[in-house]
Amino acid sequence: MKPLLGGCACREVRYECKEKPLVQFICHCRDCQHTSGGAFMAFVFVPRDRLTYLSGSLHHHDVRAESGRELRRQFCSACGSPISAFWPGAPMVELLTVASLDDQSIFTPTHELWMSRAEAWHPVHPDTVKLAEGPDEELVRGPVRTYFATRQA
Template identity: 30%
Template sequence: MSVPVRGACRCERSRFRLTQEPIAFYLCHCTQCQAESGSAFGQSMYVRTDAIDEIEGPIAEHVIEDEDGRSAVLGYCKRCLTVLWAGRVEVEAVRGLNAGCLEGTAGLTPYGNMWTQSARPWVAFAPGPRFEASPDDPLAMIHAWQGRPRDPS
């Protein structure tokens, strides 16, 4: 993936630019990601918050309290309700970007899978490690992404 890359919501009124490579990109097969994405898994792309710039359009942020008592912030388009990014309120430096909003990243393959115990039986896993649930090491997916094999080019 060559940065910068542009992203937009479904209606394309809300836009942003990503200026740095992700710090992790994996698939999460948990039931929460399935519900939120409306798909079989969530594409978890973590980026530095300061790598998101040129933010424009009718974007608002909404804070929800999860069952574990921690608060999540969702950045969304007020017109079409696409969620552009999400993150922990207390971890301001990192955001999970909606990878489906990015343009021209078809060549970027996720590396790693978590919550395979709730994966749909027909799903094809991404390359890289597979964790039945959340890995004990919270940085496991970041390290996996950094150590992934690169195309020789």
């Protein structure tokens, strides 16, 4: 697999991940709408220990997600582009924004979350499982647990 490469709009922040995404979602929660400035935010989950920030600096903003968990959203300190997020209480994975990927064609979402908050004027992806609220914990933890249990060093 070729590495995932990405960064911000002004190209100050650059990153590389040497692992394929573990989970891929579209989230319609109100916080993702605010953060993206649009109707949703799309994420790929990657193992944090396989993600390297090559340049630039990130600022962060901590929020209480609709799930009730603390979420740290990270963005470029120069241009403000959203780059990633992670749960400080469970920092094994980082959620890269699909908009920050150089090659967005790798994005193949399986689920759309928080459809109860989705805007009626915005179409949804035809091939995803739609969930009214957040995911069942196994939807995320299952693939993450399997990955860490079976990965090579």
